[in-house]
Amino acid sequence: MKQVHRLVSRMGKSRFPALILGETGTGKELVARAIHNIEGRGPFVVVDCSSLVGPLMESELFGYAKGAFTGAHNQKLGLLDSANGGTAFFDEIGELPLDMQMKLLRVLQEKEFRAVGGLSQRSSNFRVIAATNRDLAAEVEAKRFRQDLYYRLNVMRVRIPPLRERKEDLPLLISHFLDRYGNGHQLPEDVLNALAEYDWPGNVRELEHTLQQMVAMNSGPWLSLGDLPSTVVNRALERRASGGSPGPVIGPARAGSNGIVPLAEVERRAILDALDYTKGDRTVAAAMLGIGRTTLYRKLKEYGL
Numbered sequence: 001m002k003q004v005h006r007l008v009s010r011m012g013k014s015r016f017p018a019l020i021l022g023e024t025g026t027g028k029e030l031v032a033r034a035i036h037n038i039e040g041r042g043p044f045v046v047v048d049c050s051s052l053v054g055p056l057m058e059s060e061l062f063g064y065a066k067g068a069f070t071g072a073h074n075q076k077l078g079l080l081d082s083a084n085g086g087t088a089f090f091d092e093i094g095e096l097p098l099d100m101q102m103k104l105l106r107v108l109q110e111k112e113f114r115a116v117g118g119l120s121q122r123s124s125n126f127r128v129i130a131a132t133n134r135d136l137a138a139e140v141e142a143k144r145f146r147q148d149l150y151y152r153l154n155v156m157r158v159r160i161p162p163l164r165e166r167k168e169d170l171p172l173l174i175s176h177f178l179d180r181y182g183n184g185h186q187l188p189e190d191v192l193n194a195l196a197e198y199d200w201p202g203n204v205r206e207l208e209h210t211l212q213q214m215v216a217m218n219s220g221p222w223l224s225l226g227d228l229p230s231t232v233v234n235r236a237l238e239r240r241a242s243g244g245s246p247g248p249v250i251g252p253a254r255a256g257s258n259g260i261v262p263l264a265e266v267e268r269r270a271i272l273d274a275l276d277y278t279k280g281d282r283t284v285a286a287a288m289l290g291i292g293r294t295t296l297y298r299k300l301k302e303y304g305l
Contacts, residue, residue, distance in 0.1 A: 001166060004031070007158045012038025017108070019153045020131040022160035025205030028131035031160060032089045035129060042086025042126070047079050050095040057100055064116035080113060083126040093153065094134035094145060105149045128153070163200040163207065170196055173204060177211040185220045190277075194228060194236040225278060226287035233288045237273065268303045271296070275305075 011018050012035045020028045029046065036044045052060055063078030080088060090096075096104065107113045108128060112121045130153045139145035163169070174195065178185050187195075200206050214227040225233060274285035286296040299305075 001161070001169065004158055004160060007156075008034050009038065011035045011156045011158065014156070015127045016155045017127070017153050018129045018156045018158070019136075020129065020158055020160065021136075022131070022133065023162045023203055024133050025203035026160040026162060027204050028133075028160060029089065029091060031158065032087075032091075032129045032131060036087040036089075036127075043083060044087050044089065045079055045083040045126075047088055047090045048092070049090055050092045052096070052100070057097075058103070059116045061100075061104075062113050062115050063118075063122075065118040075115075078115065080107065080124045080126065081122065084124040086126055088126045088128050090128065090130040092132055093130040094132040094136060094139055098144070098146065101146045101149050105146060105152060108149075108152050163203045167196055170207075173207060174211065177208050178215070181212050182215045183220055185215050185218070185223055187223050191223055191225055191228065194225060194232055197236045197239050198232045199235070224281075224284055226281075226284035228287075230287075230290050234290075237270075237277075237288065264303075267299070268305070271299055271303070271305065 008031060018032075018035060020031050022028050022031075033044060047061065059076070059078065061078050061080055063076050063081055066075045090104075103113075111125055112123050114121055134145075136145055136150050136154070140147045140150050163173075171192070174187065174192070178187075195207075195210075202209075210229055210232065213229065214223050218224070218227045270289060271285070274288045275282070278284040278288065282296055282300075283293055286293045289296065291299075
């Protein structure tokens with residue numbers, strides 16, 4: 001991330017096109033805004049390429065003239081007009097269909113375009129920053145993305161690593177989000193460990209929403225394992241069961257003569273693991289197992305635990 005910061009600083013001091021690569025939720029728009037804000041020149045206009053569909057696409061980008069189609073009672077400026085003198089941020093540029101890619105390429109080359117239904121050319125001088133979660137080089141090879149547009153955008157490039165590749169950032173990010181959303185909330189070590197064992201496929205955005213959810217469900221000050229989403233808890237239990245990370249050892253499952261462990265024994269061991277991990281807290285253990293507290297009490301009685 002220090003390298004990302006260095007690149008952002010360098011990119012912000014020029015007006016060349018910039019391409020930001022990264023998975024969904026890594027913060028590509030935040031990086032784009034950081035690049036723009038270094039000089040803070042003009043407006044920052046977001047063009048969400050994934051939401052531009054059909055005939056709406058051209059009118060949103062280029063605007064339309066009065067009478068261009070039914071309902072066009074007045075002239076409307078497009079997003080590219082709004083970006084004049086500033087930055088146009090094309091979010092998820094890989095989602096643009098090929099015909100729009102060709103039109104966008106011409107705009108980037110000439111800085112001119114024509115509104116839908118308009119007769120005259122209009123100009124807009126803006127810096128372009130594009131972002132995508134796709135491998136654009138592979139998309140070019142597959143003929144789904146224009147090579148000339150790729151070269152036009154790929155002048156300056158930065159890749160934002162996914163959260164699973166920078167787990168050392170978790171404590172700082174968690175502290176940041178607790179400061180933003182919490183009310184003196186704190187995380188004990190076992191909850192921090194569970195968060196660290198999860199791979200965060202939704203990246204920083206998923207972490208942010210997870211902490212929002214935990215804070216909303218707990219008045220504090222200490223958040224517990226029972227406040228974690230089941231996906232995070234299940235991943236922690238899976239890793240402990242597979243020996244991927246240190247955890248409680250209950251002892252080997254009792255297999256039958258055919259080597260197959262009965263389901264009842266698997267369930268019994270899962271309950272024991274959860275109770276050991278939560279130091280006997282049945283409410284949290286039930287939440288970790290994804291069952292109600294009443295069901296847990298019934299199982300404890302059934303297995304004589």
